[in-house]
Amino acid sequence: MDLVSAATEVRARAYAPYSRFQVGAALLGASGAVHVGCNVENAAYPEGTCAEAGAIAAMIAAGETRIAAVAVIADSPRPVPPCGGCRQKLAEFADPDTPVTLATMAGARLETTVGALLPGAFRPDDMPDT
Numbered sequence: 001m002d003l004v005s006a007a008t009e010v011r012a013r014a015y016a017p018y019s020r021f022q023v024g025a026a027l028l029g030a031s032g033a034v035h036v037g038c039n040v041e042n043a044a045y046p047e048g049t050c051a052e053a054g055a056i057a058a059m060i061a062a063g064e065t066r067i068a069a070v071a072v073i074a075d076s077p078r079p080v081p082p083c084g085g086c087r088q089k090l091a092e093f094a095d096p097d098t099p100v101t102l103a104t105m106a107g108a109r110l111e112t113t114v115g116a117l118l119p120g121a122f123r124p125d126d127m128p129d130t
């Protein structure tokens with residue numbers, strides 16, 4: 001299954017009763033496995049988590065740490081832009097040239113990269129002694 005399809009499938013399970021904005025994310029791991037996540041909101045609003053964060057958590061739980069490609073989908077007017085925090089989270093586990101597909105349910109697609117989403121990101125190799 002392609003990454004956008006995987007993101008679309010998990011989006012249907014998003015728990016978003018407050019925003020009613022359901023998001024699905026799929027990550028292709030370096031192993032070839034696909035890891036998915038959806039947004040999970042909370043009555044204490046700031047406690048919600050984004051789809052990308054959920055997919056990263058699933059990837060780490062599966063024992064994988066490198067992202068080869070990303071897809072995110074929502075029913076948004078333009079291909080859904082990841083929030084700033086998720087851009088940083090993706091940069092932790094991807095290379096700047098790792099491809100990202102941002103998608104809408106209506107069929108729009110924006111092809112970009114992790115580096116284009118967060119130029120000059122603070123990265124693990126900025127702390128060489130840790």
Ligand code: THU
Pocket residue numbers: 016019021022023038039040041048049050051052072080081082083086
């Ligand atoms: N959201 C995501 O899960 N990923 C994005 O890329 C953008 C926003 C979620 C967070 C919140 O549950 C809802 O969308 C509205 O902001």
